[in-house]
Amino acid sequence: MERESELYAPVKALLVEQGYEVKGEVGAADLVAVRGDDAPVIVELKLRITLSLFHQACARLAVTDCVYIAVPRPTGRTARRALKDNLSLCRRLGLGFITVRADGTVEVLCDPGPYTPRRRKAKTAKLLREFSRLRGDPNDGGATRHGIVTGYRQDSLVCAAHLAEAGPSRGRDVAAATGVAAATRIMRDNHYGWFEKVGTGIYGLTKEGRTGLTHWAYSWEPR
Known part of the structure; x- marks a missing residue:
């Protein structure tokens, strides 16, 4: 038309x-x-x-x-x-x-008329979990120059920082030392390519992981 x-x-x-x-x-x-x-x-x-x-x-x-x-x-x-x-x-x-x-x-x-949107408790709970999971306030609202920092990325960085200092470690030891309960799963899934399995239940840090620690250094802080 x-x-x-x-x-x-x-x-x-x-x-x-x-x-x-x-x-x-x-x-x-x-x-x-x-x-x-x-x-x-x-x-x-x-x-x-x-x-x-x-x-x-x-x-x-x-x-x-x-x-x-x-x-x-x-x-x-x-x-x-x-x-x-x-x-x-x-x-x-x-x-x-x-x-x-x-x-x-x-x-x-x-058709025209009053509308009351249905509140979705699951989405509200998910939002609040992500809010609580974030360390500090790493994202400037509306800014994406470095990419959005999520709680998952911060947890991955905490695990990577531990490996950078302690060397290859068992998942349960990383979880105990960092407070990241999902440390084993995060390192096993290796979403960012930062981790490598070097033994049964033991993970080390890749070259990409060390680069990630440098690139995202601004984006996390210990709890």
Whole structure:
């Protein structure tokens, strides 16, 4: 679609089928639909989703609770992800969301209305575990110049630092000395290539591990 007006006819047809009288470009609204004593419906038509579109739609909520945004149906993997995120945003803002396919098929993905997102205790618990696991505050919010420092990376660095000082060691000894309960698993999984198995249950530090200690030196501190 090349013009917003191409969205108008299919959306209008859908509303007319539901008994609405529909008119375009009424006041500041792209489309207004009226049916008896029902609250008027406003639809903002745009070729793509932008922050400005959400601003406009939210402003229309001062007129009626029945506000939709309508855009061409996006295609492609990245577009589908964006569609899902924008649908979630519409629900949180109390807006309806309509997409129009190239063949004129109209899909109402959600209707306007109050929305209370379900709290997911497992995600909250995971977030708090990661917060508690981090030593200090190694990440500047929004900065990724060196990469994000996670609790897992810090635990790996603690294990690597112990091996650098003590030499090849048993996993249980590293865990006891460092307080990293998962030391054996971390060294066995060797996610960063920092460790090597030199004997039964015994791990040493690789060249990459020594480089990692230097590169990430700023990112951890003992508990």
